[in-house]
Amino acid sequence: MPGLFIVFEGIDGSGKSTQAKLLAEWFKEKGYDVILTKEPTDTKLGKFIREVVVHGSLIDGSKLSYEAEALLFAADRAEHVKKVIKPALDKGKVVICDRYFYSSLAYQWARGLDLKWLMKINEFAIKPNLTILLDLPTKESLKRIRTRVDISEFDKLWDLQKKVRQNYLKLAEMFPEMKIINAMNSVEDVHRDIVALVEHELL
Ligand SMILES: Nc1ncnc2c1ncn2[C@@H]1O[C@H](COP(=O)(O)OP(=O)(O)O)[C@@H](O)[C@H]1O
Numbered sequence: 404m405p406g407l408f409i410v411f412e413g414i415d416g417s418g419k420s421t422q423a424k425l426l427a428e429w430f431k432e433k434g435y436d437v438i439l440t441k442e443p444t445d446t447k448l449g450k451f452i453r454e455v456v457v458h459g460s461l462i463d464g465s466k467l468s469y470e471a472e473a474l475l476f477a478a479d480r481a482e483h484v485k486k487v488i489k490p491a492l493d494k495g496k497v498v499i500c501d502r503y504f505y506s507s508l509a510y511q512w513a514r515g516l517d518l519k520w521l522m523k524i525n526e527f528a529i530k531p532n533l534t535i536l537l538d539l540p541t542k543e544s545l546k547r548i549r550t551r552v553d554i555s556e557f558d559k560l561w562d563l564q565k566k567v568r569q570n571y572l573k574l575a576e577m578f579p580e581m582k583i584i585n586a587m588n589s590v591e592d593v594h595r596d597i598v599a600l601v602e603h604e605l606l
């Protein structure tokens with residue numbers, strides 16, 4: 404049986420890591436063979452990206468150009484698809500991924516890069532069976548991650564997150580596999596809504 408590929412997307416603090424873990428547990432309890440993965444990956448390349456791009460440039464633009472950032476995320480994804488995601492799907496596993504190419508479209512588009520170019524450099528990325536967009540107001544997401552962000556960066560992060568949220572909502576109109584879940588509810592209620600969506604769309 405071919406595997407199932409499920410992706411979580413959303414702005415920082417929308418609950419992706421929390422919900423991805425809960426859904427992986429849910430599948431495991433049903434007897435499925437599940438892998439839980441994320442982007443940037445935990446490889447040397449992914450760690451490099453997190454260090455140089457995410458922490459170096461979350462706000463003010465990194466030492467790297469935005470084009471170079473986009474290509475780095477795409478390079479990490481190429482390795483991820485080829486060495487982790489596709490082999491697991493070929494073995495019939497459920498692959499749950501916290502961020503995927505939609506993050507590149509939403510975030511690098513917000514940096515002013517051309518959407519068509521971003522789609523081109525990610526065209527190798529296999530399409531998920533289901534992409535879950537956890538949507539919530541920027542204000543709430545920033546409240547949830549306030550401990551992670553240096554207070555001096557807050558305003559610029561606010562602007563970026565607002566733009567990224569709008570981009571995600573536009574992407575949801577472009578990609579039929581992307582479904583919107585209200586991330587404002589409690590952890591349990593969001594999980595319940597996600598399970599209902601998975602059962603309706605995939606099982
Ligand atoms: N539905 C929710 N309601 C309130 N807080 C939440 C909810 N989901 C996650 N959180 C909290 O918000 C923070 C960010 O959650 P996380 O899953 O790390 O988000 P992301 O991976 O999207 O950045 C964590 O402290 C988490 O415990």
Ligand SMILES: Cc1cn([C@H]2C[C@H](O)[C@@H](COP(=O)(O)OP(=O)(O)O)O2)c(=O)[nH]c1=O
Nearest residue numbers: 414415416442443457476502503506507510
């Ligand atoms: C995968 C990916 C992430 N990103 C950004 C989104 C996040 O700010 C950061 C990834 O860090 P992450 O640990 O996912 O942040 P969070 O858990 O708060 O969502 O990198 C891109 O800009 N492009 C991409 O292709």
